[in-house]
Amino acid sequence: MEATRRRRMEPDSRRGEILTVAVRLFGQRPYSEVSTTDVARAAGVARGLVNHYFGTKKDLYLEVVRVMLTVPAVALEQVRRDDPLERRVDTIVSWFLDVVSRHSTSWLAAVNAGGIAGDAEVDGVIAEAIDVAAVGVLGAVGLGESPSEALRGMARSYVGLAVFTGREWLQRGVLSREQVHALLKTSLLAMVEEVFPQAV
Amino acid sequence: MEATRRRRMEPDSRRGEILTVAVRLFGQRPYSEVSTTDVARAAGVARGLVNHYFGTKKDLYLEVVRVMLTVPAVALEQVRRDDPLERRVDTIVSWFLDVVSRHSTSWLAAVNAGGIAGDAEVDGVIAEAIDVAAVGVLGAVGLGESPSEALRGMARSYVGLAVFTGREWLQRGVLSREQVHALLKTSLLAMVEEVFPQAV
DNA sequence: ATCGCTATTGGCGATGTGTCAATAAGTGGC
DNA sequence: GCCACTTATTGACACATCGCCAATAGCGAT
Numbered sequence: 001m002e003a004t005r006r007r008r009m010e011p012d013s014r015r016g017e018i019l020t021v022a023v024r025l026f027g028q029r030p031y032s033e034v035s036t037t038d039v040a041r042a043a044g045v046a047r048g049l050v051n052h053y054f055g056t057k058k059d060l061y062l063e064v065v066r067v068m069l070t071v072p073a074v075a076l077e078q079v080r081r082d083d084p085l086e087r088r089v090d091t092i093v094s095w096f097l098d099v100v101s102r103h104s105t106s107w108l109a110a111v112n113a114g115g116i117a118g119d120a121e122v123d124g125v126i127a128e129a130i131d132v133a134a135v136g137v138l139g140a141v142g143l144g145e146s147p148s149e150a151l152r153g154m155a156r157s158y159v160g161l162a163v164f165t166g167r168e169w170l171q172r173g174v175l176s177r178e179q180v181h182a183l184l185k186t187s188l189l190a191m192v193e194e195v196f197p198q199a200v
Numbered sequence: 201m202e203a204t205r206r207r208r209m210e211p212d213s214r215r216g217e218i219l220t221v222a223v224r225l226f227g228q229r230p231y232s233e234v235s236t237t238d239v240a241r242a243a244g245v246a247r248g249l250v251n252h253y254f255g256t257k258k259d260l261y262l263e264v265v266r267v268m269l270t271v272p273a274v275a276l277e278q279v280r281r282d283d284p285l286e287r288r289v290d291t292i293v294s295w296f297l298d299v300v301s302r303h304s305t306s307w308l309a310a311v312n313a314g315g316i317a318g319d320a321e322v323d324g325v326i327a328e329a330i331d332v333a334a335v336g337v338l339g340a341v342g343l344g345e346s347p348s349e350a351l352r353g354m355a356r357s358y359v360g361l362a363v364f365t366g367r368e369w370l371q372r373g374v375l376s377r378e379q380v381h382a383l384l385k386t387s388l389l390a391m392v393e394e395v396f397p398q399a400v
Numbered sequence: 401a402t403c404g405c406t407a408t409t410g411g412c413g414a415t416g417t418g419t420c421a422a423t424a425a426g427t428g429g430c
Numbered sequence: 431g432c433c434a435c436t437t438a439t440t441g442a443c444a445c446a447t448c449g450c451c452a453a454t455a456g457c458g459a460t
Contacts, residue, residue, distance in 0.1 A: 030318040157361065175354065208457060
């Protein structure tokens with residue numbers, strides 16, 4: 001059994017190939033239990049090549065997390081701006097639950113990644129994704145124009161609730177989708193009507 | 201300069217000494233950047249001894265996280281059961297913010313610990329702490345007697361919001377304590393009055 | 401003093417990671 | 431078709447960390 005011979009590829013293609021494999025592996029087991037050797041072997045490549053394209057293992061992981069978080073971050077611009085507030089909130093929550101449940105595995109992996117025990121860079125990537133989602137929510141709710149720092153902070157808190165609740169929903173399975181929906185909807189409504197006004 | 205000679209101690213004392221040092225170190229830098237050698241050296245002990253007392257490095261880390269989470273988990277039984285709901289909620293939130301801000305460093309470290317990128321055991325420890333806090337909240341709110349699984353799940357979601365918001369507050373510093381207080385208070389009120397009833 | 405228990409040490413083997421010179425797969429020139 | 435020439439790819443070296451275990455040496459008991 002002759003292992004497939006060395007094949008030369010375009011750098012971009014090879015890079016993408018390795019990255020795809022890495023996303024799969026890091027989606028299955030935690031960071032510390034995936035070695036660069038594993039990634040290399042699964043990609044049919046020498047280990048040195050992984051370092052060549054991605055630098056350090058953590059750098060590779062950063063790209064992996066970015067890829068995983070890219071999907072859920074797609075725009076929620078489709079919220080009709082002239083709908084009443086409750087309807088808009090309802091749409092936002094529904095859309096969030098749809099996306100999360102569809103890409104559940106990779107989304108869970110990315111969220112659970114929650115940092116290599118507080119690693120600054122990984123946390124930065126996740127924090128940024130949360131911030132993006134936060135301004136998205138603000139925009140969809142109608143407070144999008146130049147939100148204050150405090151308002152963004154509050155919106156990030158809500159996104160944190162959504163993320164955590166999504167995990168609770170998908171991983172534990174003790175909550176029904178309707179219950180999760182109600183929880184996120186009334187929470188967001190309460191915040192928009194009673195809390196956000198305090199932050200300009 | 202003669203390094204202090206080998207000193208023989210009671211196993212419990214030595215164990216506690218090492219654990220204390222480990223809590224400090226893991227509170228300063230992330231998991232992967234603290235080697236057992238570091239812990240051993242800081243404790244003035246051979247590296248082998250760390251393994252002898254705690255087994256694997258992750259086992260040591262598990263104990264560290266448990267210690268860090270122990271403080272915030274102290275009882276919030278002091279909520280007066282005959283107060284009106286809003287007053288009780290207010291007390292709970294105040295107490296939470298007090299505890300969190302007082303032990304901010306170790307609390308942040310424990311929360312940020314959020315898992316070695318999804319490590320099952322570490323996540324388990326944190327999840328358990330959150331569950332304990334959740335039933336505490338339910339008890340303080342007046343729904344403590346035999347809460348259903350779904351109700352506990354919802355309460356866990358709220359604790360997740362509190363944890364995340366606490367992080368947002370302490371780490372970013374863009375929200376004032378009053379704002380955080382308002383956010384957590386109205387959220388909990390809304391959940392108790394409108395969402396929790398759906399789960400028995 | 402010395403004996404015995406065991407807390408403590410130090411080193412071995414295995415595994416993982418980053419780096420770099422050596423190699424060979426393609427591509428274009430002739 | 432053959433031969434450079436570029437560079438994608440490899441393999442190995444050096445180093446760090448971890449788990450383990452036999453050997454060592456505190457310290458109380460006799």
